[in-house]
Amino acid sequence: MEATFVRRELIAPLPPPLAARGLLGFARQRLFGGVLNTVLTLVSLLLVIIVLPPLLRFLIIDAIWSGTSRTDCLAETLGRPVGACWPFVTAKFRQFMYGFYPEAEQWRVNVTYAIGVILLVPLLIPRVPYKTLNAIAFFGLFPLVAFVLLVGGMLWLPQVETRLWGGMLVTLVITFTGIIGSLPLGVLLALGRASRLPVVRMMCVIFIEFWRGVPLVTVLFFATYMLPLFLPGNWRIDPMARVLIGVVLFAGAYMAEVVRGGLQAVPRGQYEGATALGLGYWRMMGYVIMPQALKHVIPGIVNSFIALFKDTTLVLIVAIFDMLGQLRAAFADPNWATPVTLFTGFAFTGIIYLVISFAMSRYALYTERRLDTGARR
């Protein structure tokens, strides 16, 4: 080879060799590339083989699909192994969904859901226009409409006391309130904690550390049983409202720390760039810093939301029956007492929780990718 070299022609790009592409290439590189990799692949396969068939057998193949009482789900009467007893779920379905919400008024819950879905779906699809209006309707108007519809006692709607609420309704009300309450609260607390004003910072730190330091169960207990003792005279707050406030404050404190993490990931130059333009504090935070900070912590935020969604089950201890609470109440029904009732019930609620949590997580992932403006190439 010569010591000097001058290229005469540029090399045109070529497609990668065949072995690196397609299914075969994928399998060879990613599934069986090396001893450890091969072992992992085989172990995973084995796990699937061990877990999947019995699961399908229980949920579908051996499951009972119709019936009216426990006898339809007993192995003795059927003379074969019994899987999930789905008639139990069908029979208790309304209870799982609405709790003891009066049957004649349950349409109000459905209308609330319908309005919620109609407002939420276009909000989630980036291509649909009028986002600002839509957001105001969903986050501002919808809670009011939902409140009037669900609580009643206004217009021509008879009042439905919150102690009658239950099931999915309670789960969704607490989750929704928790989410739309905790995010703005968390943002404000995080800003406060990052503030240069010592009094503001101190107050936010105390607030966050207090609510984070106390278990949710304690918060709920305190809100339900102790708070009335401290309130003057016959000042009475609805038990559901007390729980909602407790949940929002609790979730807000957690959210504050998530958002603070996001704030720390925004480089100082962003603050300087915004400052140099004369944006001022609130506009800088609102248009420049917060959008980036929140984008960084989407996984953490969704994590908090999912945790909140599942933590709603704790309200059972203050005698509010969310979906899981209703399920446990339904177990007590002797008409459906079978060896598989417990598994069926938990499988059903488990699947519902899983589907909703998974949907949240997938949507968040989609948002993350959409907001990724060229940072990764």
Next chain:
Amino acid sequence: MADNAKPVTDGASRATPEMRTTANEVAVEIMNLNKWFGTFHVLRDVSLKVMRGERIVVCGPSGSGKSTVLRCVNRIEDWQQGRVIVDGVELTLDLKTIDEVRREVGMVFQQFNLFPHLTVLENCTLAPTRVRHMPRRAAEELARHYLARVRIPEQADKYPLQLSGGQQQRVAIARALCMQPKIMLFDEPTSALDPEMVKEVLDTMVGLAMDGMTMLVVSHEMGFARQVASRMVLMDAGQIVEINEPKTFFEHPQHERTKLFLSQILH
């Protein structure tokens, strides 16, 4: 590039020493500025008067406080002693006054500091629409005008991180210009760029200088300095060592430190 250095036809814009004494409008006045980072005395009695239309190039070794002085002009950096008066307004502790001054002073950073979550156009229209309450349409028109001026009109709808460093820096210049500032600050605008991209940014700055913009530039681009500077400033150890006309500064530097500095960077 060299022929750019000739006086522009637009005579009023090029401030000559004679003009300075007659026009006599002070753009920035820094008086006896002292600043400490903790116990470290970064700025030591810095005083500098910049006339309207002047282009001051500040150079000096790293850690000499040159960027810090620049950052005091729009009070991104705080100080302990001294006064800074920008366009007749003294920068005090009053946040409102500070923000008003910042709107009149454009700044370009070494690391561009573009907002990565906004498109190029949105970067340029954010401050005009949100701070000056300019209608969106007018702000976009203005932004496109300045993007065309920095010669990247076709990148308006891209995101900053999709552009090259040189392009990003030109967007940053356009963004600052969209606020139609009276004074522009440049904090080592070419130091973070690939060598091949330095020229496109410098050309933009030369164009700006030709139009009579008051500019304070921290830079080691001595070719650029020679071409556009009205005066050169050399800083070392937190103090101003020498202020001089570029011709004298480069050919007959007065201070020993200047001679040393120039011998180090002009090989």
